[in-house]
Amino acid sequence: MSNTEKTFKFVVVGGGIAGVTCAEQLASQFPSAEVALLTAAPLIKAVCNFKQISKTLEEFDVEERPSSVLEEKYPNLRVIQSAVKRLHAQQHTLQTVDGLEIHYEKLCICSGGRPKLLAQDNPYVLGIRDTDSAQEFQKRLSKAKRIVVVGNGGIALELVYEVEGCEVIWAVKDKAIGNTFFDAGAAQFLIPSLDKDKPERAATCKRARYTIEGPAATQGLAVEPGSALGPDWHEGISLRGAEEVSVPLVSVEYQSEVKQIYTHQDFLLSPLASQTADTGSWPVYAQLTNGKTFGCDFIVSATGVVPNTEPFLHGNNFALAEDSGLKVDDHMMTSEPDIYAAGDVCTAGWEPSHLWQQMRLWTQARQMGWYAGRCMAAGVLSETIELDFCFELFSHITKFFNYKVVLLGKFNGQGLGLNQELLVRCTKGHEYVKVVLSGGRMLGAVLIGETDLEETFENLILNQMDLTSYGEELLNPNIDIEDYFD
Ligand SMILES: Cc1cc2nc3c(=O)[nH]c(=O)nc-3n(C[C@H](O)[C@H](O)[C@H](O)COP(=O)(O)OP(=O)(O)OC[C@H]3O[C@@H](n4cnc5c(N)ncnc54)[C@H](O)[C@@H]3O)c2cc1C
Numbered sequence: 189m190s191n192t193e194k195t196f197k198f199v200v201v202g203g204g205i206a207g208v209t210c211a212e213q214l215a216s217q218f219p220s221a222e223v224a225l226l227t228a229a230p231l232i233k234a235v236c237n238f239k240q241i242s243k244t245l246e247e248f249d250v251e252e253r254p255s256s257v258l259e260e261k262y263p264n265l266r267v268i269q270s271a272v273k274r275l276h277a278q279q280h281t282l283q284t285v286d287g288l289e290i291h292y293e294k295l296c297i298c299s300g301g302r303p304k305l306l307a308q309d310n311p312y313v314l315g316i317r318d319t320d321s322a323q324e325f326q327k328r329l330s331k332a333k334r335i336v337v338v339g340n341g342g343i344a345l346e347l348v349y350e351v352e353g354c355e356v357i358w359a360v361k362d363k364a365i366g367n368t369f370f371d372a373g374a375a376q377f378l379i380p381s382l383d384k385d386k387p388e389r390a391a392t393c394k395r396a397r398y399t400i401e402g403p404a405a406t407q408g409l410a411v412e413p414g415s416a417l418g419p420d421w422h423e424g425i426s427l428r429g430a431e432e433v434s435v436p437l438v439s440v441e442y443q444s445e446v447k448q449i450y451t452h453q454d455f456l457l458s459p460l461a462s463q464t465a466d467t468g469s470w471p472v473y474a475q476l477t478n479g480k481t482f483g484c485d486f487i488v489s490a491t492g493v494v495p496n497t498e499p500f501l502h503g504n505n506f507a508l509a510e511d512s513g514l515k516v517d518d519h520m521m522t523s524e525p526d527i528y529a530a531g532d533v534c535t536a537g538w539e540p541s542h543l544w545q546q547m548r549l550w551t552q553a554r555q556m557g558w559y560a561g562r563c564m565a566a567g568v569l570s571e572t573i574e575l576d577f578c579f580e581l582f583s584h585i586t587k588f589f590n591y592k593v594v595l596l597g598k599f600n601g602q603g604l605g606l607n608q609e610l611l612v613r614c615t616k617g618h619e620y621v622k623v624v625l626s627g628g629r630m631l632g633a634v635l636i637g638e639t640d641l642e643e644t645f646e647n648l649i650l651n652q653m654d655l656t657s658y659g660e661e662l663l664n665p666n667i668d669i670e671d672y673f674d
Pocket residue numbers: 201202203204205206207226227228229270271272273298299300301316317318342343412413414415416417418419420421496500530531532533548549550551552553586
């Protein structure tokens with residue numbers, strides 16, 4: 189075998205949370221087998237300070253680390269920093285941009301996702317995904333007086349709250365903010381936070397970060413994405429614009445999408461220039477579907493992610509889901525032999541539990557990577573393995589507008605149609621609690637603030653107890669619900 193050819197029992201593609209977790213799982217379960225982790229980015233992402241908060245809720249920090257840290261921990265794990273150029277599934281080989289040919293027995297693809305941008309090659313439209321794109325955003329923001337943020341999910345929610353010293357026009361296509369995470373009631377609870385002064389934030393980043401020499405582009409990685417940012421990505425970096433004001437200046441444009449984007453010159457030549465009241469002089473203009481047009485320094489497209497399957501998987505016969513993710517079965521297997529997938533790149537193709545849905549989140553990337561590793565091991569050992577318990581109940585813990593947010597099960601009544609009853613308890617500025625019931629059983633919950641209800645509600649959802657007789661007492665703040673159901 190030549191120098192450029194290598195063989196490994198297990199190969200994992202992707203140095204994000206899914207790939208690193210999968211590779212660690214395999215390397216520890218098979219200490220004498222050669223495991224390779226192939227990644228386009230110079231740094232890998234690793235889970236640390238893992239805490240199992242309840243049966244399904246988990247919390248952890250994520251560190252960017254040099255690959256040597258992984259290799260020191262697992263002597264049988266090789267991290268190869270080279271982007272995969274081509275996969276030949278039938279031959280069980282991968283080719284990298286550096287001319288390496290890698291043979292595998294079992295492969296797991298964890299190549300993540302990339303921002304689904306409003307306009308692909310427009311220099312005034314930015315997406316945020318990895319360290320490079322976050323730094324570019326920060327640099328551009330520092331000179332900006334007004335930005336337009338488009339999208340109504342996780343990134344938009346974080347940005348409009350965190351950005352200071354810059355006017356933000358937030359275009360959301362729905363009637364309320366945060367449609368991917370909560371309903372209009374929760375949105376109403378959160379929206380006053382946009383006008384408040386924020387609590388002092390930590391001056392430094394609490395997680396260790398490593399830097400590389402020069403931007404990725406200079407290392408021949410211009411087209412390959414780094415790993416996705418995650419919780420607290422904005423801590424320790426200044427998200428401040430060019431204005432002196434410290435009060436946030438956020439205007440929400442509801443039920444509006446971007447109809448067209450104009451450069452300064454195109455805008456001046458268009459009829460819009462004479463129709464728009466305060467045109468100013470901006471490098472770019474966003475015309476919204478609600479009839480308004482805003483000039484700004486740049487536009488942030490926080491409009492979701494697309495699974496990263498292009499172009500290296502071309503020429504194979506992967507079954508793709510509607511969202512173009514690699515379709516995986518309940519053993520995280522794709523439709524190609526001996527190839528598994530995990531994290532943002534894949535789409536769950538199994539019949540899910542009625543309390544779980546896929547969302548492209550950090551926790552699910554870790555859980556899928558870990559479970560994929562176990563499935564690959566079971567495949568090699570000809571053992572049977574059952575779908576892991578973490579896929580029984582959707583659970584997510586995060587922070588929006590400085591409030592703790594816990595989402596459980598069908599938290600937005602997903603798929604329940606009219607067959608649902610909602611109970612809500614809300615104390616302005618303090619907490620918002622919503623439970624979703626169907627046929628007297630709890631199917632989901634949104635908990636905002638320090639409610640301390642997550643464990644009890646998780647149990648009630650998991651055990652599907654008939655709660656009809658409790659009625660609205662379920663949310664009575666004077667009843668200690670934990671004792672009630674002990
Ligand atoms: C700004 C931001 C904030 C977020 N905040 C949260 C949050 O608060 N909570 C939460 O749960 N989730 C959050 N997420 C989502 C979460 O970060 C992702 O769901 C998760 O990190 C996905 O992990 P992954 O391993 O599947 O993919 P990624 O982290 O995208 O990793 C993919 C890896 O594959 C590599 N790769 C790609 N193509 C190739 C190739 N051809 N060859 C070799 N390697 C390749 C990349 O270099 C990278 O290392 C956030 C995402 C963003 C962008």
